[in-house]
Amino acid sequence: MRYDKDKLKESLSIKDIHKILQELGSETYKIDSSGNPIYRTVCHNKTKGSFKLYYYHEKQQFHCYTECGDTFDIYELVIRAKKQQGISFTFTQAIEFVVNVSGKTFGLGFTPSAKNEHIVDDWDWISKFKKRKKIETRLPAYSETVLDVFMKHPHEAWLNEGISHETIIDFEIGYYFRNREEGIVIPHRDIYGRLIGIRRRSMIQEDVDNGRKYMPLTIGNTMYNHQTVMNLYGLHKTQKAIKRLKKAMIFESEKSVLKCQDFYGDLNFTCAVCSNNISNFHRDILLSLDVDEVFIALDKFRGIKEGESNEKYKEKLKNYEEKILKLAAKFTPFMRVYVLWDTKGLLDFKDSPADKGKEVLEELMSNKIEIGTREGE
Known part of the structure; x- marks a missing residue:
């Protein structure tokens, strides 16, 4: 399940922060003259750090006044503290840690709850809905043979911009010269590597002046367009x-x-x-x-x-x-x-x-x- 990280962070009370810091290794805390809690510096110490990690509730930020000398939020603190424990946490894992310790859950369109079992998993619900409707999001693919039509030599315009010959070849950039379709051709593939479209960067000044600098390539009666969205x-x-x-x-x-x-x-x-x-x-x-x-x-x-x-x-x-x-x-x-x-x-x-x-x-x-x-x- 994906959580609204900002709403979750805003919902954390001082008591929630105490619980999270205790889990991270600051078994107790102190209070400064302004009422801000001070914890052990779990951000850069595995155990027994000094009480120099301040939490400012209004800003929802921590500041370490010793080695880190830095300001960060609860998620970054979890990542740093876990690193001191020899555990590599991603940002998503840090959010889940805060959810699990605080017992609060913010999914999109939902209110916080102390019991995760009562929260509807909205992503599972959406997934089931899509399966029922059989929504197909894959774009149609074109034949690979069209790529044989293009000149494989990199255009000097892009080489002059600092793009290497190797990269141009690796991304299958070519050149097409037929009647009014002269230009650099850019094959578009989807995440699965399927050829789903070809765009042309026109080298004809009239096209550029008229807002047709980048357009789908047309060869014969076929326009190699695709939904870029x-x-x-x-x-x-x-x-x-x-x-x-x-x-x-x-x-x-x-x-x-x-x-x-x-x-x-x-x-x-x-x-x-x-x-x-x-x-x-x-x-x-x-x-x-x-x-x-x-x-x-x-x-x-x-x-x-x-x-x-x-x-x-x-x-x-x-x-x-x-x-x-x-x-x-x-x-x-x-x-x-x-x-x-x-x-x-x-x-x-x-x-x-x-x-x-x-x-x-x-x-x-x-x-x-x-x-x-x-x-x-």
């Missing part, structure tokens, strides 16, 4: 890293996934939605991979248009920010959610967070913004 590009290559690391980064474009393949190789945990929208299908695919953390890395907003007033531009920018929060809200009940937002002017307008190289991407990662349930509402 039902698939995440790159997962057939990156799902192993996503499962192992339990995290995923969502970009807009395929190119960003390719660039990260060169940056990180087998540790590439990225995928792309091929638009600036994230669907419930996208979320559910990542949930099926047991992701604990998701990083939303959409393109930087555009610059001000000619003739556009500052007030109008600020309104559009605010709308874009609110849109990203709504996209984040799809994930916040289930996992930690971060947004990569360029506050230091590291990117040009409309850049992907991966466009300026590995160092800039990692700086954006270090300044990521965590989004909670209430922020995404």
Whole structure:
């Protein structure tokens, strides 16, 4: 069962915190002059740590005033404390630990209960409903033979952007030149490796100027389109890293996934939605991979248009920010959610967070913004 991590955390009383800390190794606690409980530093000591781990109930945060010198929530504390005990806990396991010790359960659409046996397992219920309705979510596949039509030589435009020859070949990127269909071709495969679509990055300026930069490829009478809202590009290559690391980064474009393949190789945990929208299908695919953390890395907003007033531009920018929060809200009940937002002017307008190289991407990662349930509402 998946739990609403934020509602669960907000529901924890001081008494609940005492119980959890006792389970983690702080057999007792003290109280400071402001009434805040102080526990042993189980965050970095297996036993008999000093009483320097403070809990601030209003903020629902701990602060270790010795070795850690850090602020974190109850889930991170569980992960750290378990590590001291020689046990590797995932974020999901930390949530389950808090549920089990506190006896409180927040599933989506449900209220807390002290007895787990009285909680309806909503995911089992949904699963049974789907089986009864026989909902088919797999997209139709195309014949692999179409790939033989494309030139296998990497286009210099993408090589000049720093994408390696090896990665272009590995992701089956080709080139197609027939009449009005000239462009870089990008085969799309689903998580099972089935060919479900082919997109064309047009190299014809007229297409680009008219908003047809990325379009489904048409060969003869066949358009190789697919519902991009039902698939995440790159997962057939990156799902192993996503499962192992339990995290995923969502970009807009395929190119960003390719660039990260060169940056990180087998540790590439990225995928792309091929638009600036994230669907419930996208979320559910990542949930099926047991992701604990998701990083939303959409393109930087555009610059001000000619003739556009500052007030109008600020309104559009605010709308874009609110849109990203709504996209984040799809994930916040289930996992930690971060947004990569360029506050230091590291990117040009409309850049992907991966466009300026590995160092800039990692700086954006270090300044990521965590989004909670209430922020995404």
